[in-house]
Amino acid sequence: MIQKKVLVLLLICVFLVACGTPKDQGPINYHTGIKELSITMPPSSPALYEGSDFYLPLQLSNKAAYPVKNCKMDLLIDPAFVELYNTQSQEPCRDFSGNQMPALDQFNPAPAIADVPFEGKLHLLRSGADSQDLNYRVHLTYTSSVIFDPTVCVGGLYLEVEDGGCKVPTGSLSYSGQGAPVAISKLEAVSLGFDNPRMEFRMQVSNRGKGIIKNLRLLKSKLGNDELNCILPDSEDPGAKQMVFEADKKDTTVICLSDLRSRASFLTPLSVELEYDYEVTEQRTLRIQKTGRAFN
């Protein structure tokens, strides 16, 4: 008898699932995951002949959910072998029509692309060698931002008492990223004080991209409509709301405090905007080959 009931229930489930209408997934959230401005380079070791023109067709593609500014690109190549007409591109982050590369959003669902060619001429191989392998490197620096805006539970000082609102989670919550190479990867909210209730938010800022963070600045921080009082404890001047990143540093912490008007718990948006200077570098090799010329 029980078996038959289970069988019927299963059949109903199958029908419900099979005949149900697909739920509207809504607009794509671009502010998630790790996305960044990337350089597309030709593969290593294309064979080029000495004395010929040098053309390096680089491309930039903004896959991040934020616009970029102060974009600068350098090509570092041994001048003994290549004479570059332009070693630096000051405005590489502009699309085909010359506009600043837009961020990825519902109006620009495909990443904006900018061509950044470097041109020059290959010298003759002075050493008389038959070939020369040459490593070159592209440095890209730019400024961009990232916004972290989760809905958080604040208040709730009586942890074990149900006040009809929400409950501040114990421990930290993890986040997969906000559509940029720099991500707020962890958030820990702590209720403090009794007579003077406050909330403390500890956010871990992580570099998840291919490059390095050079500088980090705290632009905005709000809880609901109230400004948060934030510090960067790893900075030389923690109150300055900006810090210089050491080359090998991957993470830092932002700590924000907010006074609460009541002890009752409620849900409210937290919004923190960070600006960062970022540097990406890519390396490739090319081979210069001797032509059939005579020596000297």
Place this chain on the structure above:
Amino acid sequence: MAEDEVDKKPGKVRRAAGSIWNWATTYDKERSQQQITVVKEAMTKERSLPKVSPEASIRLMKSLSFMVVIGGIIQYFLRRSLAAPEFTFTLSLILFVISGYALAQKLEKDRLLILVPMLAFVLWYFVFEGNYSASFLVRFLSIFAAVFVLPMFYTKGESLQAQMLGFIPVIFLFLDIGMLPWLLEKVQWNITPLLENMVVFMPWWALFGLYLIPEIESPTLSNIVGLMKIAGIVYIVFVFLVPVVPNLGYEKVSSPVAAEFEQAQQRLQQSVKRENPVWSNLKCVLSAPTDVENCVSQQQEDSEIRNLCDELIQQGQYSDEAVCFDAEKKRKQEEKLAASGGVARNFDEVTSAKFIDIQKSPSIGDKVVVSAVLDLKNPRNQELDVQIGCTLKKGSQEIKGDTVIGLTSAPPSSHIILGPEYPSFVVKKDELIRVLCNFPGDLEGVYDLNLKAGIGNLQSTTTLKRAFFKDELDLERWQDDVKQDNFRSQADILSQSPEEFARLNFEFGRASKDPFILSSDNALLTVSVENRQGGKVSKINSFYMDTLDENGFSVRAGNDRCLGDENILLPADKAQRKTEKIYTQTCLLDLPFDYTSFEGSYKVETFFATLNYDYVLEEKTKVEVKLLAVFS
């Protein structure tokens, strides 16, 4: 009684002398196990004997591992003496086979299983000549894998250990026949003292054999073998104690053939003429126990100089050993401070010359004629001034010959006939230059033939890479990337030029072997010209630090001619050795503006320098002139 049974079954040793196939296929595991049991019983029985039993000694001497030890020692000394390289190589192969057998005996494993990887290696290396093309390797390794896996299925995995053990003799064969010297030569490894010691002073087979010696029933013999094993460990420790392993990069590897290995081994053996580090260590442990490291390094260097002085005294360059020792020691100290260089690998072919096809039994007529060919490779089509001359020498008698030169590129009628003054001729491409040396017809007996080729106007370019940083912060931030891109190995830090007759070495920067230069630094420039062959640099026509000069580097202190000089004469009567730095210069440079202030965080640049020189090649051989009756 048990001993009798063992004696009745002496076939084990004899079988080793048979063919590998026979050995592999006639193996009777059950019978062998019986033998082992019997031997073990006999060993237990005899353990109480206080002295060495003659049977035990005979058994030890008959054991294959003992053969490997003895063969290994013989082979080591043969190799050190550089005699009979073919025989040494064959002995290596024999020891390879015997050691596989001994390994099976020692570990009581099935010989056939140990044979599988050994046989596969022999097939790949000797039959297929080390073919390493991808398609071949896929086929070969697939077949090998199938053969390798089959016994594992059959024995449910039990055979794996024995099969893996088969790779041990393969590794020892590789080490012994010269894989390391070959790598040193071909793969741009810097020759470190550790690697040199591993090649020159390691009796690989003897050490392997020592550890293959099975348990011995006689306690005295067992103790002796134990002591030998300890001595083996001490030897290895002492050989490896001297040097420190540097962090070196490596590059592409291609498969060599056995002959290349053996030749590389020979070349390195010839070049390393210093005391065995084991003796140096022992001496230093006793004489300077608090400073063994420095003492050993001093001992090694002194022994190298003493060996060199022996040669120089024989050549007549010095008469007194003490004078030679002091002079050469001083020279060595100076050379240590001079710039070093490396070999540029991006030349498919380099300029070279050697005498070939020397006719050692001269034809007799009214003149004695000796013929030879100078094989001159001139891949960069330089305009070389060539002079060729020949002399015959017997005791104090020296006879200068007239030469007739024939260039392969010219028709026979345009042969150049040269007199005894050896006027020069120009060669602009690869040439096989025929040389006929005519001597008076009244000669008889064995003479020393001395063929000389002077090659003038040789030019080679040296490159050196350096990285410039604006400040310490940039250096700290970017040095790893710059190192990864440009200075992966020690060779990348040194100047590089093609391996020809001589080369110009130069270094500049904050310190020797430091490729990073800060904008605030003064750069010390050191220059040297190094003889790279067995001949002699007769003249340095010019050297120029081309790019340094062009880019505005200037001499702040030191020799003004550091950035370039011309017509540098070298002592005519002084012999030169291979790798000798025959000319050195040092000065301090000011960095030009472009290297202290530039866009970006750093810049890496290659600098070129050129050397123009004359070189004299010499070939000495004995010729016998027979006076035929018809002309007498």
